[in-house]
Structure formats: structure tokens, C-alpha cells
Amino acid sequence: xxxxxxxxxxxxxxxxxxxxxxxxxxxxxxxxxxxxxxxxxxxxxxxxxxxxxxxxxxxxxxxxxxxxxxxxxxxxxxxxxxxxxxxxxxxxxxxxxxxxxxxxxxxxxxxxxxxxxxxxxxxxxxxxxxxxxxxxxxxxxxxxxxxxxxxxxxxxxxxxxxxxxxxxxxxxxxxxxxxxxxxxxxxxxxxxxxxxxxxxxxxxxxxxxxxxxxxxxxxxxxxxxxxxxxxxxxxxxxxxxxx
Numbered sequence: 001x002x003x004x005x006x007x008x009x010x011x012x013x014x015x016x017x018x019x020x021x022x023x024x025x026x027x028x029x030x031x032x033x034x035x036x037x038x039x040x041x042x043x044x045x046x047x048x049x050x051x052x053x054x055x056x057x058x059x060x061x062x063x064x065x066x067x068x069x070x071x072x073x074x075x076x077x078x079x080x081x082x083x084x085x086x087x088x089x090x091x092x093x094x095x096x097x098x099x100x101x102x103x104x105x106x107x108x109x110x111x112x113x114x115x116x117x118x119x120x121x122x123x124x125x126x127x128x129x130x131x132x133x134x135x136x137x138x139x140x141x142x143x144x145x146x147x148x149x150x151x152x153x154x155x156x157x158x159x160x161x162x163x164x165x166x167x168x169x170x171x172x173x174x175x176x177x178x179x180x181x182x183x184x185x186x187x188x189x190x191x192x193x194x195x196x197x198x199x200x201x202x203x204x205x206x207x208x209x210x211x212x213x214x215x216x217x218x219x220x221x222x223x224x225x226x227x228x229x230x231x232x233x234x235x236x237x238x239x240x241x242x243x
Contacts, residue, residue, distance in 0.1 A: 085110065103129045169185070214241075
């Protein structure tokens with residue numbers, strides 16, 4: 001795709017939580033929320049940026065929930081991976097209602113509803129201007145969708161992982177509990193790890209660090225922030241290699 005010269009990034013991996021598809025404080029999938037996210041993705045895609053998405057499943061199922069009541073961890077994680085495909089299909093439908101050509105690729109084969117994940121095919125979809133949604137996590141238990149996002153971003157040659165949250169960046173402590181919490185504008189991967197900041201899980205951050213993959217944490221729901229980030233404006237918190 002021809003990318004707008006004003007954009008800082010040519011190819012992004014957008015990491016969404018499953019809760020982004022639910023009504024505030026709720027569970028399940030709210031069509032209006034899916035459409036809102038689809039509209040944001042479309043606005044980015046129309047500037048010529050290649051967009052790939054990894055979405056969680058917290059609105060449907062969390063592996064930790066099952067493990068806490070004695071369920072086998074691997075089984076609980078597989079259930080979560082299947083739930084991410086449900087969310088991926090919902091978001092695909094919302095995008096296609098806006099005439100955005102979209103493909104869902106799953107790390108767990110289910111050919112009736114999604115393509116199996118093949119790296120070269122994924123890159124080809126992006127080159128053809130399609131939005132990609134990766135479901136099924138990494139295909140392995142014991143790994144989070146944060147790690148899946150870091151892995152897929154590296155595999156497809158993304159310029160950045162954008163972690164879209166409900167807060168405007170990374171803080172030294174929970175800003176909802178501590179009004180005097182300090183927001184970081186920039187961090188190194190090693191600082192995020194050593195300070196145990198709530199950026200992504202440690203496996204995901206380490207993978208990004210090892211592959212020199214920046215992570216940008218921003219508020220998806222703040223009007224204009226995602227597009228501002230694409231243009232390279234100072235939004236959220238950028239986690240990158242040590243200077």
C-alpha cells in the first residue's frame with residue numbers, strides 16, 4: 001500500500017484487550033463497541049498503514065479464571081485461545097461492514113472459520129492492503145496474547161506494537177488508585193521489566209527487547225490519539241531500546 005508520507009509508521013501491530021469489545025464493565029461482545037474499534041482501524045488503514053491486530057479474550061474467558069478453581073492450566077488456556085477467535089470474527093465482521101477487506105488467521109487450525117496462520121501468507125495479505133486479525137494466541141498454552149502480539153509483530157516486520165488500553169500511558173503506579181501517579185513519556189524495555197511496570201507481561205517485553213521492537217501504550221478511547229500516534233506525535237508512553 002502507498003503510505004501517507006506524514007505517517008511515522010508503515011506497518012503496525014495493534015494489541016487490543018477482549019474487554020475493548022464489551023460495554024464498559026461488562027462481558028460479551030457489544031456490536032457498537034466493535035463498530036467503534038472498526039472505525040478507528042479503518043481511519044488508520046485509509047492513510048496507507050498496514051494494520052495487523054491481536055485481540056485478547058478477557059470479555060469471554062480468562063485462563064487464570066479456570067486455573068484458580070482447579071482446572072488444568074493448559075485446558076484453560078486453550079479455551080481462552082478459542083475465545084480470541086470469536087472476538088476476531090466479531091471484529092472482522094465490523095470491519096467488513098465498513099468495506100474494509102479483512103482476514104482472520106488462527107494459530108489453532110479451524111479452516112471453516114479462519115485461515116491457518118502462515119507467516120508468508122500473512123505478509124502477502126498485508127501487501128495486498130488487507131487488515132489482518134490474528135486469533136488463537138501463539139497456539140500454545142502458558143503464553144498470553146501480549147506475547148502473541150510481540151511474536152506476530154516481529155514475524156511480519158511491524159514497526160511498532162501499539163497496546164491500546166483505557167489509560168493514556170504507563171504510570172509508576174495505578175493512576176485510578178493514586179492521583180499523584182506519574183506517567184512516563186518514554187521508557188526502555190529493561191526499565192519496564194526491572195520496575196515491573198504494567199506494560200505487557202515479561203515474556204512479551206523480553207521478546208520485543210530482543211528484537212528491537214518498540215511498544216507504544218496509549219488510550220484507544222481518547223479521540224484522535226491513535227491517529228496522532230501514527231503521525232508520530234507525542235502520545236502515551238513509548239517503550240524502546242536503551243539510548
